[in-house]
Amino acid sequence: MIKALDHLPRPYDDATTLAGRFSDLAPALNARQAQLEASRCLYCYDAPCVNACPSEIDIPSFIRNIHQENLQGAAVKILSANILGGSCARVCPTEVLCQQACVRNNAQECAPVLIGLLQRYAVDNAQFSEHPFQRAAATGKRIAVVGAGPAGLSCAHRLAMHGHEVVIFEAREKAGGLNEYGIAKYKLVEDFAQRELAFLLQIGGIEIRHGQTLGTHLSLIDLHQHYDSVFLAIGLNASRQLGITHENATGILAATDYIRDLRQSDDLSQLPLADRCIVLGAGNTAIDMAVQMARLGARDVNLVYRRGLDEMGATDHEQNIAKANQVRLLTWAQPEEVLLDNQGRVRGMRFARTHLENGRLQSTGETFELAADAIFKAIGQCMDDAALDDPLARTLKRQGDRIEVDEQLRTSVPGVYAGGDCTQLGQDLTVQAVQHGKLAAEAIHAQLMLNVEAA
Template identity: 65%
Template sequence: MTNPLDYLPSAKEVGTYDPQALVNNFSDLHPPLTDRQAIIESQRCLYCYDAPCVEACPSDIDVPSFIRQISDSNINGAAETILKANILGGSCARVCPTEILCERSCVRNHDAECQPVLIGLLQRHATDNMQFEQHPFTRAASTGQHIAVVGAGPAGLSCAHRLAMFGHQVTIFEAEQKPGGLNEYGIARYKMTDDFAHKEVAFLLEIGGIDIQYGQRLGSNLALSTLRQQYDSVFIGLGLGASRALGLTGEEAPGLMPAVEYIKTLRQATDLGSLPVSKRCIVIGAGNTAIDMATQMSRLGATEVTLVYRRGLEAMSATDHEQEIAKANGVRIVTWAQPDEIMLDTQGRVAGMRFAKTVEQAGRLMPTGETFELAAEAIFKAIGQGFDDTSLSDATAAELDRDGERIHVDEMFRTSLPNVYAGGDCVQAGQDLTVQAVQHGKLAAHAIHQALAAKQEAA
């Protein structure tokens, strides 16, 4: 795929290029705790019996237990407690919005300190500093059964690991050339540094019994009908692969691209200074991807970054914490404005965008009749990901019941087709959280295992 921004100057050519500053701009957003800091922070925990932080955790991590283990300097024990519930606990500690989940529920928020225990950083401390002589989880005796998992993202990896623990053989079919899904390709570079996503997958695979085949895309060179014939069960963890369209003329013009595509390129770049950068750019959206895109473009050297959203700040899906990160990096946030026209220069390249001012009336978004223009050499759309319908284009996959564009599943993550399960972003609309996808994969693995065991008993 040709980069629509290739005609733009590189980061090295924008402003005053400072390679060390560029490295610093993409270092850890939240530096890890030292051993002493972790001990002190862990001792702030009240180890509640009916801990609200556990209730708020989508993956059911026993938060008080792992924090007490850190307090007792039992790092391996703390890590095992975390990983038993969430095998991708290291990446979730980095990207999970703890400020609206476990930390918001922490009882310390109601104390005179008015600050929760730093659960996310403590979780990271445990998973970063664990030192196991071998993988902490062992495989059960082989069941002789083989399960296909489509997608090596958080849902697929979580499902595969849990199935391997149960003694099943697992083959993961992944469209890309690296595993990890959004952890590898879609998270802001300053949130997931030092090739952590790759290292985490390597650790997960140490359990054994899991094979990954790359370049295998459902709906292209992989058919669900074939998987159903060749494997005992199938789990679909596709994620969302299609960027939504603005629906405006000129959307294919050079200078306009999906934010996720640029972030993917940025995540894989070995030389950040070689990336194309727009001095003035516009990001359209209201979620964490929009924030990540705007912040990273500013850190690469853009001098004017504007994030535009059609509603107000309170309606943005990006958390207040994420919004503050953007503002701290010089991103201007403009609300109550929706794209009206893509402005092009004489060469057909992006020159800016005209926006229509909006207002909410009786719950409906309405244009006010006023417009304004913003000049820019690049526009990034971060208006959400949709389901890539080509993934379900073969005759068997097309039979799957859908909830809108998502795959319909029941409470056991079973689809409408026997022995086919699904989880993660492809089944449930919402915040598209990594931790939620991990939980889906884990629960689906339990359902698959129970169904296969029941079938064996009945035979």
């Protein structure tokens, strides 16, 4: 339980009622619905939806397989490009990627093909008697992967498929990364992340060691010496700070901390409830936090952002989810001070109204206050510098607080690769992290085999 909120009451509803509010956000298609939806696909040559997919799934091909009632073939098409295709079908912002690019996404056609739901239908309903991908002959090479999130798992699976042995070092007690700890509970339900993990590990050749943190239990220099290659998928584990008065007071905490506890809870009625809460941020994590607090029973949820709606990182789809759950979106408001009660606990926040002046965000001079029992920060994550504090790790080139890599995910240290949120490439999306892991694995494999040939 999050100690910073122990003083708050528990939800008014019982565990069964609350669990019902965290069922699937988008219910799965049934067989008839999937057939009708698949029949809408035009199977475009040089399909724009494929170009818009970060993991390069052959979308027309897998949809054609669904239409021909070949679900196993459809699933193999998906999983060969994205081994975490089940979770990505649920959490990927398809509305701004493949479905936005769909040729049916115009006023005359009314709506794009529902690619995400079709992908989920294929992966969920394919029946495999064994793992669909087989390991190549053993190469005798061992690769260290640091982090068991989407990037690390994707990399490990592809390396194992090429015949390498992989050891994943994971700080937490469960693998899965954001899929396990950081996604809204109504997006990935019923322990899906662990079921997907179990499927991925069926390839063999992958060992996961838990409770292993880079910078505490591990050092990059040791991994570099003892393994043939290293892949860093360490994410961004530190929360950004506001830099305002009373930021560390009781009742203010990172949204990711609360979401983690919510996802791991077996009884939602035992979670602390902020009846009046403020969520600071503009991305999907901010939306996830606000909506989940509303579904737990909070009567006054305010999501506050210092700029306008058009500049929010959360898509229109996500914003609409918030509005449908009675979350109030307040824009052009910058946090100025955390307000405390006589016991030093959060009672609200003072904001400065903002506007753009010559393209720069400025205060108007006006302020206002919002009452709150808790404040959740969803203003972005940053690198935990303690993870990269050994002599070799300090030589890694950085771009801001992220690790600099080239198109093959190679860092500035030979034999060390990196992918996912900890790098400067692409968007901070699950599907992007999966692609990074896949590309890094191919680059590692190519380099290791080149070295073997040279020897």
